[in-house]
């Protein structure tokens with residue numbers, strides 16, 4: 275009989291709030307029973323006081339890892355990968371412990387990542403980097419929103435806006451979860467009036483303790499909340515601003531993989547569309563090829579999945595050399611070119627200077643403009659990967675969409691094959707909360 279330990283962690287994130295310690299332990303014990311494992315110890319950390327980015331010690335995790343590294347633990351059980359850790363460094367420590375002592379990991383909802391194979395390791399790394407990226411994103415969005423609110427002097431007191439704490443700018447996780455759910459329902463085709471009824475039926479009130487009305491709910495939905503998935507929040511605001519978008523797609527929203535990912539049937543480039551009709555009711559953003567029939571895949575999820583794979587790839591040593599080349603920031607060059615052109619125009623319009631001076635000055639300007647344009651042309655020919663060295667998650671998050679697209683295109687070909695409809699079996703899921711997304715449909719081939 276292999277000895278197993280359980281690791282449980284409470285935290286402020288959504289899963290931590292929804293799945294308490296007792297439930298984490300009970301589910302892990304059931305898993306142990308199914309697998310014929312004997313649980314010898316339970317380790318519990320309380321992370322609720324720590325911020326998402328905190329590097330505060332987790333004493334129970336530390337103690338457990340010491341045992342594991344000493345070869346005294348056969349299996350570590352946890353509710354999910356993100357309960358075990360959201361920190362890339364801790365993840366690497368788990369991998370190292372596995373390599374040294376053969377300790378393995380089993381989770382209730384994340385599937386089993388076989389860390390003894392390259393593929394299993396890759397999948398586990400992707401999950402870990404997505405978890406880490408999500409923490410960073412939430413924290414960054416919160417900081418940004420606070421700063422912006424301060425600068426704009428928005429919310430000067432008065433009623434506390436729903437979805438935020440008493441200071442009016444710090445998002446409140448529990449209320450933000452309500453806002454996100456309502457937003458998703460509305461994107462799924464539910465009317466605002468129905469959403470109002472539902473909230474009132476469930477006894478959820480506004481920040482002043484009153485029942486919801488259409489007007490108060492619209493005000494909440496139109497106020498961006500950093501804890502709400504931005505695609506969902508923006509989507510619902512677009513929808514509310516223009517009800518006709520519900521049936522006719524608006525101007526094409528720019529997606530990470532539009533024109534980059536390919537249809538597995540006809541090899542045509544997939545295009546993203548803001549509101550594709552799904553097989554069920556309602557609409558969701560999706561990629562499809564020109565025929566519109568071969569493949570349909572959730573744009574939001576595919577973007578996340580490919581992002582995770584690319585970020586994992588960027589952290590591998592074999593691409594490090596490509597990333598280390600210095601990047602050329604072309605902003606200054608472009609500004610200089612614009613200025614030079616304007617100066618040339620102004621010179622031609624200046625009637626007060628004699629022809630010889632005109633010729634001399636314009637030749638000087640033109641020469642400089644030629645140089646700048648040559649430098650710009652050289653910069654364009656450089657690899658989009660240049661200058662990306664560093665911790666891949668923050669590096670990636672800093673890139674704008676055009677640069678991200680260039681990076682994906684340089685690194686990989688992404689092909690999406692047809693898939694079966696409906697729920698994907700748990701062992702094949704990429705993430706436990708995405709039951710309809712089947713990662714086996716997506717083939718990522720690395721070019722570099």
Ligand SMILES: [Zn+2]
Pocket residue numbers: 537538539540541542563564565568569
């Ligand atoms: Zn096709």
